[in-house]
Amino acid sequence: MYAYDEIDRAFLSERVSEFRDQVARRLSGELTEDEFKSLRLMNGVYLQLHAYMFRVAIPYGTLSSAQLRRLAAVARKYDRGYGHFTTRQNIQYNWIKLAELPDAMEELAEVGIHAIQTSGNCVRNITADQWSGVTPGEVDDPRIWAEVLRQYTTLHPEFSFLPRKFKIAITASDHDRAAIKIHDIGLKLKRNDEGRLGFEVLVGGGLGRTPFIGKTVNAFVPARDIVSYVEAVLRVYNQCGRRDNIYKARIKILVHELGAEAFARDVEAEWAQIRDSALVVDDDMVADIRSRFSYPDYQELPETPGELVRETDPHFRTWLHNSVAPHKEPGYAIVTLSLKPVGGAPGDATAEQMDAIADLADRYSFGEIRVGHEQNLALPNVAKRDLPALWRALDRIGVATPNVNLVSDIIACPGLDYCSLANARSIPVAQELTRRFADHDLAAMIGRLHINISGCINACGHHHVGHIGILGVEKNGEEFYQITIGGRADEGAVVGTLIGPAVRFTEVADVIEDIVEAYLALRARPDELFIDAVARLGVQPFKERVYATR
Numbered sequence: 001m002y003a004y005d006e007i008d009r010a011f012l013s014e015r016v017s018e019f020r021d022q023v024a025r026r027l028s029g030e031l032t033e034d035e036f037k038s039l040r041l042m043n044g045v046y047l048q049l050h051a052y053m054f055r056v057a058i059p060y061g062t063l064s065s066a067q068l069r070r071l072a073a074v075a076r077k078y079d080r081g082y083g084h085f086t087t088r089q090n091i092q093y094n095w096i097k098l099a100e101l102p103d104a105m106e107e108l109a110e111v112g113i114h115a116i117q118t119s120g121n122c123v124r125n126i127t128a129d130q131w132s133g134v135t136p137g138e139v140d141d142p143r144i145w146a147e148v149l150r151q152y153t154t155l156h157p158e159f160s161f162l163p164r165k166f167k168i169a170i171t172a173s174d175h176d177r178a179a180i181k182i183h184d185i186g187l188k189l190k191r192n193d194e195g196r197l198g199f200e201v202l203v204g205g206g207l208g209r210t211p212f213i214g215k216t217v218n219a220f221v222p223a224r225d226i227v228s229y230v231e232a233v234l235r236v237y238n239q240c241g242r243r244d245n246i247y248k249a250r251i252k253i254l255v256h257e258l259g260a261e262a263f264a265r266d267v268e269a270e271w272a273q274i275r276d277s278a279l280v281v282d283d284d285m286v287a288d289i290r291s292r293f294s295y296p297d298y299q300e301l302p303e304t305p306g307e308l309v310r311e312t313d314p315h316f317r318t319w320l321h322n323s324v325a326p327h328k329e330p331g332y333a334i335v336t337l338s339l340k341p342v343g344g345a346p347g348d349a350t351a352e353q354m355d356a357i358a359d360l361a362d363r364y365s366f367g368e369i370r371v372g373h374e375q376n377l378a379l380p381n382v383a384k385r386d387l388p389a390l391w392r393a394l395d396r397i398g399v400a401t402p403n404v405n406l407v408s409d410i411i412a413c414p415g416l417d418y419c420s421l422a423n424a425r426s427i428p429v430a431q432e433l434t435r436r437f438a439d440h441d442l443a444a445m446i447g448r449l450h451i452n453i454s455g456c457i458n459a460c461g462h463h464h465v466g467h468i469g470i471l472g473v474e475k476n477g478e479e480f481y482q483i484t485i486g487g488r489a490d491e492g493a494v495v496g497t498l499i500g501p502a503v504r505f506t507e508v509a510d511v512i513e514d515i516v517e518a519y520l521a522l523r524a525r526p527d528e529l530f531i532d533a534v535a536r537l538g539v540q541p542f543k544e545r546v547y548a549t550r
Contacts, residue, residue, distance in 0.1 A: 004112040012109040020102035044115030054093040055118040060128035060146040061089040061371040065358040070111045072354035078104045085347040089127045121162045123153035127169045129177045130372035134380045138172040163241035164249035181214045181493035197223040204255030207459035212252040217264040228279035232271035296366040301331025305385035322402035337377040337399040342438045346412040347375030356397045406443040408434040415455030422455035424472025424479035432509045449530045465489040479505040486534040499543045518545035
């Protein structure tokens with residue numbers, strides 16, 4: 001958990017005062033909406049279908065219990081009693097009033113939370129593996145380096161008006177839970193043959209209208225040079241990225257048009273001029289930032305405590321198998337809290353749930369909560385002896401649904417229910433699919449299967465990289481949905497393949513059932529995952545099943 005100092009707190013306070021003045025001028029009519037737009041966007045404020053939407057950053061997905069309680073308080077006081085956790089490790093409030101926004105910001109700033117650069121053509125909230133620092137096998141805690149880059153890029157004068165928005169993600173594990181390959185810059189912490197710490201740097205990933213998987217432009221940048229290398233990438237993009245066409249302004253288009261090798265050469269040339277400058281990340285700087293992170297005082301605990309042995313409730317055993325992951329420390333576990341209840345809106349949490357989770361984090365997880373890009377939460381430091389009691393408490397507040405990574409653990413954007421850019425609804429589709437696959441035995445038999453839904457081509461639901469992707473489109477005023485299969489967002493990231501013509505809203509759930517039934521009939525063995533079956537078979541067998549009677 002990173003602790004802000006006096007400089008951080010003063011900065012947030014000044015930012016709130018500045019925005020309070022901007023809001024006052026907008027409400028008085030001194031500023032038009034067009035004049036206000038760029039100011040509000042740099043503070044995470046959007047104008048949606050029904051109201052302003054407020055997007056709050058959760059840097060690298062780490063929250064304290066006090067911060068989560070404050071998020072709950074804002075939901076209760078300024079919104080409609082809930083918040084929506086997104087694929088970018090943010091939380092969004094969909095019904096906030098403009099006149100009350102500065103007050104909400106001030107209350108968040110008191111606990112070190114802000115919305116700076118959660119929108120706008122700048123470096124957005126830097127994300128990381130939600131299990132950073134606790135999962136086995138990491139070469140280092142990637143949150144340290146995310147914080148280095150967060151501090152460096154916040155209000156950077158050269159990179160606050162880039163050609164388009166810019167997203168960075170970091171992981172330090174072989175299994176990529178941060179989806180680094182679909183970001184503008186993806187960073188993987190590693191050690192070279194000499195044992196030196198550094199980064200593999202991928203550039204040019206991104207979804208939206210033209211999806212691309214990021215390409216490695218440097219296989220190993222020493223840790224001391226990561227800030228200067230990122231600066232070099234941003235400089236090349238800022239100089240050469242297109243500003244004449246919003247649809248071609250992302251860095252992925254520049255990398256694609258130049259070619260990864262040519263782009264890398266341009267970056268290397270820029271880097272050579274600044275590599276040994278004041279941008280070097282020296283050991284003292286890293287040590288200072290590392291010292292601001294507090295880590296739990298772990299106890300020596302048995303790996304298999306008696307409480308686990310004695311607990312025989314089959315529902316607990318199902319949850320234990322589904323929602324609990326190994327921890328780097330013996331006797332501890334990582335617990336994922338599902339925000340995907342049957343019939344619920346994916347990623348939503350009520351103020352009451354957030355308060356309760358904060359209390360449980362204090363009791364069972366050293367006061368720490370994590371947010372994942374899959375729109376679930378996690379308690380990262382739970383003693384295994386406490387798992388039965390924790391499960392019962394989580395079940396009481398509705399976040400113990402044992403569907404993590406299964407077919408009903410759906411990622412979805414807010415869609416046409418809220419977003420002014422959307423062409424179709426996402427939430428009702430997700431709700432219906434969770435009902436269709438509510439039976440856990442069926443979901444477990446299907447196995448790991450990720451469904452992602454976006455209400456428009458901007459792909460906030462990451463539909464391109466869903467094992468099954470659903471994209472809402474509009475045809476003559478009617479909602480239709482394109483279906484892709486075979487996508488994935490992990491270390492083997494690939495964009496899914498369209499299976500055929502778009503289908504109507506009323507047909508989507510039936511189509512997904514057809515695809516799943518085809519998979520169950522065609523898989524080579526019971527443990528062949530859906531994504532592997534699609535890679536082996538291709539799209540045609542699934543297409544035939546879906547469109548045979550349509």
